[in-house]
Amino acid sequence: MAATLCGTLLAKSGWLPLTQCGRVRHMSKSVTRHKRPMHIIKQKLMAVTEYIPPKRLAAGAYPSQNKKVEVESGLVLILKKEVKKVFQDCKMIAVVQNNASNSEDMLTLRHRLHKHSLTVKFFPNQVMRSFLKDSEFCNMAPLFIGSTVLIVSTQGKVKEMLSTLRGSPQMVLLGACVDGTLLSAQGVQHYSKLPSVSVVQGELVSGLTLLSSRTASLLQHHPARLSALLQQYVSQQGAPAAEPRPQESEGVAAQS
16 A cells, blocks of 8 residues: 555656665664673673772771880890890800700800800890891891800901801801901801901011111112212222332342
8 A cells, every 4th residue: 555655646746666666664773772781701890890888887996096016025125235235345246046956065065165265145036136126237137037046255256166166067157247247157257267467467567667678778779879989989089109119119220
């Protein structure tokens, strides 16, 4: 019926033939209002990044803004004073790790060290780290882990300490502070091979004396030579002419 009506209208008005009008589509429009399903990866991303509001706490349940200050006990303060005195009075402070040595071995080691004026000190690691974190020797703090022992001396007797520790394999040297200088275990070995201060001072004095004496001799060489030449010239100019002997003069007269 629609085709008949279209043909009648087109014939009367002189429009295009019916064949062209038959190409008009009579289909419903596509529905675009339905939501497409979200991809599984996007769903996971949205679930992970979803905002979760914090739970409201009851009144007075918020943490306190004031930080708690730990107060050290009297024993810790006394030990820290002793440690400070040790670092001020001793020139050599060595940190040694104690690998399960019994009391007898420790007593023998202390006796052998005492012969060289070396002393063994025991301080808790907590006290040592608390003292070192605010001092100039803060780089020694990592050495105090586990069972550690201090070997101190008012003199830098490194050679004697190393020779004594060789007889105790359970005692391992970790590092030392010698004359205000932090040294590793290998650095302590190198330090022990250096000559003593008295030997170095003697070599320095002898070298300076030799240079000064050589300089003095070089400065006195030319004036002494000039003085000798002048004395020789004066002696040559002031000497009288040689006179003939009387015997020689009589012999000459007899021959004539």
